[in-house]
Amino acid sequence: MEHGQNLNSFYTLDNAQDKSISFIPQNYVIPKMHRPNLAPQYANLAAIDMAALKNGSTSRSHVIREIRDACRRLGFFQVVNHGVSESVLDEALTVASKFFDLPTKEKMELMSNDVHKPVRCGTSIKDGVDKVQFWRVFLKHYAHPLKDWVHMWPENPKDYREKMGRYCQEVKKVGLEVMKAIIESLELNPSYITKEIEDGMQVMAVNCYPPCPQPEIALGLPPHSDYSCLTILYQSCQGLQIMDFEDNTWKAIPHIPGALQVHVGDHFEVLSNGLYKSIVHRATLNRDSTRISLTSLFSLGMDDKMETAKELVDDQNPKKYRESSFRDFLDFLSTNDFSEGNNNFIDILKIKNYN
């Protein structure tokens, strides 16, 4: 526990988990114009068949085209036949949920608002600091290479390291395949930044959204795009919504057991010079059930700068973004108040005259 943190937020959310409150505290109430529609249309998502991406498969070029279309149209798609077994997915969800069921005191030992820490637990985005608080408890930890970080992960529940570690390793493989396919879909050399991506960061954000007695006036996470190259998410039930920029409306992502949800992040928007957009998304809440999401954010190394690919810049398409690293994002995160409105990392990367 550190200065500036609010013990009450932890107790509030742990009590919500036990459904012992009927109203949310005032600091969780979202301003009227930003309140969520809890039953929007479903997003029309491409389901990318990873088996058809295998080397030597005649269907690879077809799938690469589907990925290109999905990245341009929405910046979001699902992957199926990805090779992560249902037992690995289920066990990771189970240990995550057992972690959030630990006594408040025990979780609080990992609590920190210092965004540079490789393992930390908290609520909202910054506990007790941001003006509006979000209805979320999270555990974040670095995950690649696993052996460098796993000893710092929670010791309880006893099988957390093993089960979450397995999920992280498997989802990393999926992430790599998808990132390579996206690079190919941009018609860049297939080995373009492959090494930096393979050796890059994997941050796990394990999110718990307790039942909320007033889900129509609160949010689990406000609208944002991820700083990553790519994010892969597995959710225990519905709650994720994405902004469809074709008609500027929020769309719900259905829970499809076994499917993984893929977001294009800010760093791939930068790489593609804006051809692919990072998807704006938010987490809504359920009145009666707890929702868990396993979010895996893939980026280059801590200090590697992501730059727009020179191959995608010419007289008609001038460079639209500044370069930046994961560390630059962390510095931004530590000073930004997301509850104040539209402060996204990508906005500070845009070169004004071209956006």
Ligand code: OGA
């Ligand atoms: C995130 C995120 C959404 C969710 O962790 O960045 O957007 O549904 N999570 O948990």
Ligand code: NI
């Ligand atoms: Ni996100």
